[in-house]
Amino acid sequence: VSAILIDGRAAxxxxxxxxxxxxRALLEHGTRPHLTVLHVGAHPASAAYLESQxxxxxxxxxxxxxxxxxxxxxxxxxxxxxxxxxxxSRVHGILLPLxxxxxxxxxxxxxxxxxxKDVEGVNxxxxxxxxxxxxxIVPCTAASVLEILEPERLPLEGAEVxxxxxxxxxxxxxxxxxxxxxxxxxxCHVGTRDLASHTRRAEVLIVAVxxxxxxxxxxxxxxxxxxxxxxxxxxDPDGSWTIRGDVVLxxxxxxxxxxxxxxxGVGPVTVALLLRNVVDxxxxxxxxxxxxx
Ligand code: NAP
Numbered sequence: 001v002s003a004i005l006i007d008g009r010a011a012x013x014x015x016x017x018x019x020x021x022x023x024r025a026l027l028e029h030g031t032r033p034h035l036t037v038l039h040v041g042a043h044p045a046s047a048a049y050l051e052s053q054x055x056x057x058x059x060x061x062x063x064x065x066x067x068x069x070x071x072x073x074x075x076x077x078x079x080x081x082x083x084x085x086x087x088x089s090r091v092h093g094i095l096l097p098l099x100x101x102x103x104x105x106x107x108x109x110x111x112x113x114x115x116x117k118d119v120e121g122v123n124x125x126x127x128x129x130x131x132x133x134x135x136x137i138v139p140c141t142a143a144s145v146l147e148i149l150e151p152e153r154l155p156l157e158g159a160e161v162x163x164x165x166x167x168x169x170x171x172x173x174x175x176x177x178x179x180x181x182x183x184x185x186x187x188c189h190v191g192t193r194d195l196a197s198h199t200r201r202a203e204v205l206i207v208a209v210x211x212x213x214x215x216x217x218x219x220x221x222x223x224x225x226x227x228x229x230x231x232x233x234x235x236d237p238d239g240s241w242t243i244r245g246d247v248v249l250x251x252x253x254x255x256x257x258x259x260x261x262x263x264x265g266v267g268p269v270t271v272a273l274l275l276r277n278v279v280d281x282x283x284x285x286x287x288x289x290x291x292x293x
Contacts (some may be wrong), residue, residue, distance in 0.1 A: 003256040005265075006148055012268035015147075016275060018035035022279050023061040026286065031290075032062040033282035035119065035275070040078055041071035041101045048233075048243070050097065052271050060275055066252055069213040071101050075119055078104060079112045086114035092285055093119035093278035098169075107168075116285060119277035120170060129226050130176050137277055142173035145206055145227050146181075150227060154204065156181040162202035164188045164195065164215070164246070167256060170208040170229055195219070205256075212244035217251025226259040229266045243267075 023196030035057055036048060050176055057064035067085070069077055078096075084093050094117045111116070115125040121139040123264055129136040150157065161183040165171035173188060178185045188198050196219040199205055205214050208229035220226060245262030252259050259268055 003259045006152070006258055006260045008144075008148065008260060008268045011148060011151075014057075015269070015272035016056060019060045019062075019272070019276055021048055022283070026098050026279070026282055027061060028051075029286065031286040032061070032063050033093070033279050034065065034091050035095060035102055035278045036062070036091050037066045037095060037097060038065060038078070038081055038085065039107050040069045040073055040104065049165045049231075049267070049271070050052050052134045052267070053095075053274065056271050057275055058278075062275055062278055073101075073104075075104055075108065082109060082112040083216045086112070086117060089285075091117065093117055093274075093280040094170040095120055095274070095286040096122075109213070112291050117281055119242055119281060120169070121173070121277070125175070127168065130173055130191060137197040137281070138177070139169050140273040140277060141170045141208070141229060141261075143264065143273050144266055145229065146177050147267065147269055147273060148227060148260060149225070150206065154225060156183045156204070159203045160186075160201050161204040161206065162186045162188060162198050163208070164192075164199065165208035165209065165210075165229070174208070176207055186231045188229050200201045208272045209246045213246075213248055215247040217248060217250070217255050220247075220252055222255055223257045224255070226256045227266060228260050229232055230268060231262060 003293050026033060031076050054064050079145055084092050094113050096109060098106055109124040111124055113123050115123045118126050121137040126136045129139060137155060161178050163175050164173050166187050166189040175185050175187045186198055188195055197218040199215060200221050202221055204225045206227045210230050212232050226247055228245035230248040233241050234244050235241055243263045266268055
């Protein structure tokens with residue numbers, strides 16, 4: 001018996017198809033949704049993610065532009081740029097890729113993005129709204145985990161769900177979204193003493209760490225649904241580069257019931273939901289209902 005691979009690319013295509021209809025309607029009213037990415041320094045690790053955003057934005061008639069600041073840009077330089085983009089009525093979504101150069105504080109800068117254009121949901125206002133149960137713009141990777149679980153028709157209420165990783169952008173928001181669905185949610189992290197004792201209980205296991213091979217087959221409960229968020233570029237012995245998840249897929253396949261592959265699982269859905277956030281923002285800003293996210 002082998003787990004069913006959850007096809008993130010197919011789910012992303014469905015989301016993008018619906019988006020195209022919405023962008024067409026916006027274009028008819030003179031608004032072209034526009035996402036701007038502000039790069040600070042070089043980001044080799046996120047190049048594939050950004051390329052995917054560019055390609056899918058184009059396919060959904062969303063304008064995609066980039067601005068670049070040098071590696072040695074000061075916090076004031078980045079803040080000035082984010083404030084200018086926030087004030088620019090032609091821009092509906094702003095993305096600040098991480099990691100930033102070591103001397104810059106991501107949270108301080110994310111706070112300078114207009115919350116209505118914060119399409120990654122990382123501004124304190126959007127994070128606070130998520131915590132208070134009145135979500136504004138939800139971090140797209142966390143939202144994509146729920147989007148992937150939705151058609152699986154799992155009764156999340158009362159389910160044992162374990163999230164490995166507690167970052168602000170993935171682990172914590174996923175846990176909050178699951179709590180809102182009344183899942184019994186355990187969050188594991190570097191301080192967790194016996195990771196396997198938790199993961200083995202999980203009916204739904206969500207792993208967002210960035211350590212290939214962290215979750216082995218014997219750490220998975222038979223029949224579990226496994227969502228592997230991890231994406232790490234690794235060099236194979238032949239010198240080529242591939243993207244690996246955190247779960248050892250070959251070991252998980254005979255144990256789990258369903259699992260997201262890497263690549264082709266969470267990644268494409270995240271890109272589609274990021275673009276959906278841009279279209280949502282463009283609709284709200286163009287109709288003047290921007291304040292009520
Ligand atoms: P992050 O900020 O580095 O967070 C990683 C988390 O894992 C932290 O909470 C860390 O705990 C925890 N951790 C580290 N080692 C651990 C261990 N041995 N056992 C249990 N927990 C451990 O990374 P992130 O931004 O959340 O991203 C996580 C992964 O998802 C990365 O591979 C990233 O590339 C990927 N990602 C994928 C997508 C997508 O669309 N597919 C989107 C975003 C991110 P501490 O903070 O306490 O160290």
